[in-house]
Amino acid sequence: MLDNSQFPAEVTLVEVGPRDGLQNESQWVATDIKLKLIELLADSGLKKIEATSFVSPKWVPQMADHTEVMQGLSDLKQVEFTVLTPNLQGFEKAISAGAKEVAIFAAASESFSQKNINCSIEQSLQRFQPLMQLAKQQNIAVRGYVSCVLGCPYEGEIQPSKVAQVSQQLVNLGCYQISLGDTIGQGNPLSTKRLLACVLEQVPIDQLAVHFHDTYGLALANIMVALEMGISTIDASVAGLGGCPYAKGASGNVATEDVVYLLESLAIKSQINLDKLVKAGDYISQYLGRGNNSKVAKAILSKAID
Numbered sequence: 570m571l572d573n574s575q576f577p578a579e580v581t582l583v584e585v586g587p588r589d590g591l592q593n594e595s596q597w598v599a600t601d602i603k604l605k606l607i608e609l610l611a612d613s614g615l616k617k618i619e620a621t622s623f624v625s626p627k628w629v630p631q632m633a634d635h636t637e638v639m640q641g642l643s644d645l646k647q648v649e650f651t652v653l654t655p656n657l658q659g660f661e662k663a664i665s666a667g668a669k670e671v672a673i674f675a676a677a678s679e680s681f682s683q684k685n686i687n688c689s690i691e692q693s694l695q696r697f698q699p700l701m702q703l704a705k706q707q708n709i710a711v712r713g714y715v716s717c718v719l720g721c722p723y724e725g726e727i728q729p730s731k732v733a734q735v736s737q738q739l740v741n742l743g744c745y746q747i748s749l750g751d752t753i754g755q756g757n758p759l760s761t762k763r764l765l766a767c768v769l770e771q772v773p774i775d776q777l778a779v780h781f782h783d784t785y786g787l788a789l790a791n792i793m794v795a796l797e798m799g800i801s802t803i804d805a806s807v808a809g810l811g812g813c814p815y816a817k818g819a820s821g822n823v824a825t826e827d828v829v830y831l832l833e834s835l836a837i838k839s840q841i842n843l844d845k846l847v848k849a850g851d852y853i854s855q856y857l858g859r860g861n862n863s864k865v866a867k868a869i870l871s872k873a874i875d
């Protein structure tokens with residue numbers, strides 16, 4: 570029996586496909602397709618799914634049906650859904666639509682903050698204050714993202730100390746967890762290790778999650794480093810869907826199927842049925858008319874055809 574005691578015994582996956590995965594699709598994805606995808610993801614055992622975002626539809630048209638998506642989720646009681654909210658206006662709409670958890674998003678790069686949410690990092694943190702107050706009053710859990718933690722499409726290298734600072738500010742605002750986003754997938758195992766070591770000086774390990782994009786194929790290698798350092802929450806997107814509208818060159822997120830396969834190979838519990846997950850990824854890939862970005866899904870699907 571191989572010794573896996575250096576890894577967390579169990580990992581929580583945050584499925585971001587319906588939001589981060591689809592937000593960049595230029596072809597409109599019908600609401601019932603989004604809902605079917607979410608249903609298939611839930612059926613695979615995923616317990617935490619980011620369903621949509623309450624951002625401006627002028628900025629991200631694909632998420633314009635956020636309210637309809639939320640209304641369609643009511644039967645899936647076993648899943649905790651979270652939605653992205655950039656400001657008080659988005660938060661209020663999300664709560665009216667029934668959201669019980671939201672995510673706010675800041676960046677470690679000034680230029681990315683301007684391009685993504687039209688304000689500086691400091692302004693964004695100020696903008697989140699009334700949202701956080703309301704969330705506290707209404708008992709709404711808030712997750713915090715930091716984008717561009719391992720590189721920015723406009724500024725290049727980002728200092729880990731800046732990421733640690735923004736992460737700590739989000740914790741101080743009341744976020745229960747910080748998801749560190751390698752938005753353009755520039756991280757490698759060494760830079761990931763350096764970043765996590767720095768952020769862990771400010772944020773407790775059980776409040777940290779990692780969010781890798783697989784632009785250069787190193788997402789799983791980076792996740793291995795995170796697991797070795799004890800991180801037990803990983804964001805991923807089914808079929809490797811994704812990209813960011815404000816980060817040119819950002820390819821898909823790490824594929825959930827590939828992460829589940831890695832976890833299974835390390836005997837780390839995730840409670841996901843891989844075959845069902847592959848079915849969900851295949852469903853949306855077929856709808857979008859494009860190949861599946863998950864290597865594991867491709868291998869499993871090609872075996873099924875043999």
Ligand code: HMG
Pocket residue numbers: 589592622623624625626628629655656658659660674685686687714715716717749750751752753780812813814815
């Ligand atoms: P703005 O234009 O500066 O906002 O956008 P504003 O406050 O000046 O308002 C302008 C107009 O937008 C007004 O309408 C507002 O009512 C409206 P008008 O008077 O012109 O008719 N507005 C809204 N409408 C709907 N929902 C709202 C909302 N707020 C204002 N919530 C804003 C500021 C933040 C709204 C805009 O920049 C925005 O929506 N940005 C979102 C961009 C986005 O979604 N990016 C992708 C997500 S981040 C990401 O993918 C990275 C992540 O995955 C981590 C990683 O991968 O690393 C999280």
Ligand code: MG
Pocket residue numbers: 589750752780782811813822
């Ligand atoms: Mg992302």
